[in-house]
Amino acid sequence: MKLTLKIWRQKNAKDAGGFKSYKLDDISEHSSFLEMLDTLNQQIMNSGDEPIVFESDCREGICGVCGLVINGVPHGPGRGTTCQLHMRSFKDGDEITIEPWRADAFPIMKDLMVDRSAFDRIIQSGGYISVNTGSARDANEKLIPQKDIEKAFDGAQCIGCGACVAACKNASANLFTAAKVSHLVVLPQGKVERSERVINMVEQHDKEGFGSCSNQTECEAVCPVGVTVSNISRMNREYARAKVKNFFNATRGGDKCKK
Amino acid sequence: MILDSKIPEGPIEKKWTKHKFDGSLVNPSNKRKFDIIVVGTGLAGGSAAATLAELGYKVKSFCIQDSPRRAHSIAAQGGINAAKNYQNDGDSVYRLFYDTVKGGDYRAREANVYRLAEVSANIIDQCTAQGVPFAREYSGYLANRSFGGAQVSRTFYARGQTGQQLLIGAYQALSRQIGLGNVELFCRHEMLDLVTIDGHARGIVTRNLLNGELATHAAHAVLLCTGGYSNVFNLSTNGMGSNVTASWRCHKRGAGFANPCFTQIHPTCLPQSGPHQSKLTLMSESLRNDGRIWVPKNKDEKRPANQIPEEDRDYYLERIYPAFGNLVPRDVASRAAKRMCDDGYGVNETGLAVYLDFKSAIERMGHAAVEKKYGNLFEMYEQITGDNPYETPMMIYPAVHYTMGGVWVDYNLMTSVPGLFALGEANFSDHGANRLGASALMQGLADGYFVIPNTIGNYLADFLNVEVDASAPEFEETLKNVQDFTERLLNVNGDKTPQFFHRELGKIMWEYCGMSRTLEGLNKAIDMIQELRKDFWEQVRVPGDCKDINQALEQAGRISDFIELGELMCKDALNREESCGGHFREEYQTENNEALRNDEDYSYTAVWEFKGLDKEHELHKEPLTFDYVKLAQRNYK
Numbered sequence A: 001m002k003l004t005l006k007i008w009r010q011k012n013a014k015d016a017g018g019f020k021s022y023k024l025d026d027i028s029e030h031s032s033f034l035e036m037l038d039t040l041n042q043q044i045m046n047s048g049d050e051p052i053v054f055e056s057d058c059r060e061g062i063c064g065v066c067g068l069v070i071n072g073v074p075h076g077p078g079r080g081t082t083c084q085l086h087m088r089s090f091k092d093g094d095e096i097t098i099e100p101w102r103a104d105a106f107p108i109m110k111d112l113m114v115d116r117s118a119f120d121r122i123i124q125s126g127g128y129i130s131v132n133t134g135s136a137r138d139a140n141e142k143l144i145p146q147k148d149i150e151k152a153f154d155g156a157q158c159i160g161c162g163a164c165v166a167a168c169k170n171a172s173a174n175l176f177t178a179a180k181v182s183h184l185v186v187l188p189q190g191k192v193e194r195s196e197r198v199i200n201m202v203e204q205h206d207k208e209g210f211g212s213c214s215n216q217t218e219c220e221a222v223c224p225v226g227v228t229v230s231n232i233s234r235m236n237r238e239y240a241r242a243k244v245k246n247f248f249n250a251t252r253g254g255d256k257c258k259k
Numbered sequence B: 001m002i003l004d005s006k007i008p009e010g011p012i013e014k015k016w017t018k019h020k021f022d023g024s025l026v027n028p029s030n031k032r033k034f035d036i037i038v039v040g041t042g043l044a045g046g047s048a049a050a051t052l053a054e055l056g057y058k059v060k061s062f063c064i065q066d067s068p069r070r071a072h073s074i075a076a077q078g079g080i081n082a083a084k085n086y087q088n089d090g091d092s093v094y095r096l097f098y099d100t101v102k103g104g105d106y107r108a109r110e111a112n113v114y115r116l117a118e119v120s121a122n123i124i125d126q127c128t129a130q131g132v133p134f135a136r137e138y139s140g141y142l143a144n145r146s147f148g149g150a151q152v153s154r155t156f157y158a159r160g161q162t163g164q165q166l167l168i169g170a171y172q173a174l175s176r177q178i179g180l181g182n183v184e185l186f187c188r189h190e191m192l193d194l195v196t197i198d199g200h201a202r203g204i205v206t207r208n209l210l211n212g213e214l215a216t217h218a219a220h221a222v223l224l225c226t227g228g229y230s231n232v233f234n235l236s237t238n239g240m241g242s243n244v245t246a247s248w249r250c251h252k253r254g255a256g257f258a259n260p261c262f263t264q265i266h267p268t269c270l271p272q273s274g275p276h277q278s279k280l281t282l283m284s285e286s287l288r289n290d291g292r293i294w295v296p297k298n299k300d301e302k303r304p305a306n307q308i309p310e311e312d313r314d315y316y317l318e319r320i321y322p323a324f325g326n327l328v329p330r331d332v333a334s335r336a337a338k339r340m341c342d343d344g345y346g347v348n349e350t351g352l353a354v355y356l357d358f359k360s361a362i363e364r365m366g367h368a369a370v371e372k373k374y375g376n377l378f379e380m381y382e383q384i385t386g387d388n389p390y391e392t393p394m395m396i397y398p399a400v401h402y403t404m405g406g407v408w409v410d411y412n413l414m415t416s417v418p419g420l421f422a423l424g425e426a427n428f429s430d431h432g433a434n435r436l437g438a439s440a441l442m443q444g445l446a447d448g449y450f451v452i453p454n455t456i457g458n459y460l461a462d463f464l465n466v467e468v469d470a471s472a473p474e475f476e477e478t479l480k481n482v483q484d485f486t487e488r489l490l491n492v493n494g495d496k497t498p499q500f501f502h503r504e505l506g507k508i509m510w511e512y513c514g515m516s517r518t519l520e521g522l523n524k525a526i527d528m529i530q531e532l533r534k535d536f537w538e539q540v541r542v543p544g545d546c547k548d549i550n551q552a553l554e555q556a557g558r559i560s561d562f563i564e565l566g567e568l569m570c571k572d573a574l575n576r577e578e579s580c581g582g583h584f585r586e587e588y589q590t591e592n593n594e595a596l597r598n599d600e601d602y603s604y605t606a607v608w609e610f611k612g613l614d615k616e617h618e619l620h621k622e623p624l625t626f627d628y629v630k631l632a633q634r635n636y637k
């Protein structure tokens, strides 16, 4: 198939960047979207220019590193990640626009590559269970109902791609943050640290410059693995609960101080 | 090079306990005087960095991806083995040990494998405590499934995303230590060389992939957790970024490379769809439980698969191996598919595929039952190929999946360079000539959570209060070396892309050092690779410069290492005049086309020492002895 591509090119984080047009002549409909870009890059390199920078690794929809806005939609048409998209989803002669994720908290590094380290810092602020290696009890000691495992999985399966942020008008990372809060809090072993965890993670989320959630659910619509917005509701409840608890602890602590 | 495996004395079930007791300890307040570099954040590196930091060591963690969570371990699907015997079906540490040595076709070290089986149960406990959502029964107890090469159910899993969930567990533990300030994290940093001082590993040189800056980092020990080298074949199931550079450059600094020719080829992958193919996708092996594999009887068959009548189909696995049929082991199934395609019976536009058909399964079990069991996989297949497997047979072809060979290590996981350790798929240690399903995840986490924290002290104890810092001249020299190498790559200024050379190398490796190997073919391959290396250094063109994000430059460096490794793999395959596990030499097979081992002459680990680029590698042999497992020939007829 023949295609016209309008691709975002930007030299570095400071450069203003802009779209550049490319033509491709002979693309197989069996090729994946990223293989189509590989072909374009070979063509660009053969003509002596610098290839377009984009990221990918697993090309199976699990590592979460690929992620392009295709014709205005994060990860393009259909469910799944950019790497899972195939050219048979397009028609001969199509014009396709390709851009990076756009969000203040995800600065563009070059062309289609962005910096998502803000996600790592959110996890570092509390997205874990504090257990040192070697101190664990037998895994069957605590029984966990299947439905709780399923609920935990709904959050745990997040691949950290950032499509939720790219789709959100406010560039909020609530779905990402909530996925981790939920994953851990529905499991018995994750309950002990639930209050500090949710407060620290939400604060870090805000500090990174992600926007707030206005319940438009665009995030859920583009999530390639199907993380649901019910996780956000759970996070909000957890947050409120933790704040109330902190408030009472503080007043009680305060009382103690007075004595 | 002196190879001392340092296997502890005593009966096999006591070795590890005794070794831990005999080993030197570093007391808690002294641990923070030691700096440790961990390269890689997959299951091996992530778990090691987190655990060492919990113990009090000062850790620097490096990876090439933008986040530790994206290491290739994330892609593992099927599961992780552990000798928990929750199913009460006769499993035990001893049985897991036995199965692994046997599955590896008797080319692994007994003591290491026993230890792996011994710590396996702790892994499941540790991961569960971290919040890994392993599958559970309705009762709330952990569920298990069975996997190839075992007669017991010992595989734990988290839907079809076990690798992802285990890695997220390790990543969370690592993130906690980063948050606490015990680990300094360097993402998008590629290790490009090892710094040695007086023969000891004392640091690394890295390139910051965002701005090209080269830097040196000093430490008392360096841990290589950089994964496998399947991408030497260009097309494999590994991620695009998986590479051998860190291991290979350590090899050039004195680390022996063991059994490089032991590679695993997985029979049920999606076939190539054309020349644009960038990587291959694994389909779960469980499909072979109900799917039937066949090719058309006529070479010039033109009809679509679902219109070819029964009498014109050759269910060749059922025909050749009536006892095991479609369930023969991975290597046997892979080779049979290749033979059919080489003989001209292959399907697909490329002629490089065979059918995997669910027609009889649907007739026998009903559509709903097949959907319940394989629904996800069918969906994934349809997403990639656009074909509906309920209506038309799937097409599959074998693909390179895992490398058993790797950097040689002793019982402490230390390489032949003191102070340099290797963990996970990067080392050669536990799987012999063939790895059983669900055992790589187990090994990576065993190495990182439970082995290295207990063995590294033995080495470090001697260096208490010895300062290491990057001001020694060796650091500057090594950095200069990397700089020169980078400039050389940029200055070739030829007319071919790095990818061109990767494709060419892949074709040679797959043809001559893939599923089956011959004396003639391997000799030819060695010549071709030497030629390719020459061409690479005359004709490659790397655009852009070194002070910027430059993916072509990253790729070119990795490909140059793959080319050198490819040659050594062929030499190793040439040297091993027997067939075992994933290594099949056509000259050495039984009447039934099975691998014919030669225990008399080849019961050893081949460890190669680098002597200089245009000099021959030197072969060292670590003899393997089997005191517990009885050697036997496999038979699947």
Ligand SMILES: Cc1cc2nc3c(=O)[nH]c(=O)nc-3n(C[C@H](O)[C@H](O)[C@H](O)COP(=O)(O)OP(=O)(O)OC[C@H]3O[C@@H](n4cnc5c(N)ncnc54)[C@H](O)[C@@H]3O)c2cc1C
Binding pocket: B039, B040, B041, B042, B043, B044, B045, B062, B063, B064, B065, B068, B070, B071, B072, B073, B074, B075, B076, B077, B078, B079, B080, B162, B163, B189, B190, B191, B192, B225, B226, B227, B228, B237, B238, B239, B242, B243, B245, B246, B282, B401, B402, B423, B424, B425, B426, B437, B438, B439, B440, B441, B442, B444
């Ligand atoms: C598709 C697929 C499915 C699989 N399924 C299973 C399964 O079901 N069960 C099972 O047991 N095994 C399975 N395996 C095998 C298993 O996943 C791997 O062997 C294992 O995860 C390897 O872990 P690792 O930590 O050694 O390396 P990796 O996870 O590959 O990590 C390598 C790390 O090293 C870093 N790195 C590499 N080079 C450099 C460098 N030069 N500088 C800095 N950092 C570097 C990378 O950034 C990465 O962080 C599967 C493999 C594949 C490909």
Ligand code: FES
Binding pocket: A055, A056, A057, A058, A059, A060, A061, A062, A063, A064, A065, A066, A067, A081, A082, A083, A084
């Ligand atoms: S490349 Fe891994 S999710 Fe797309």
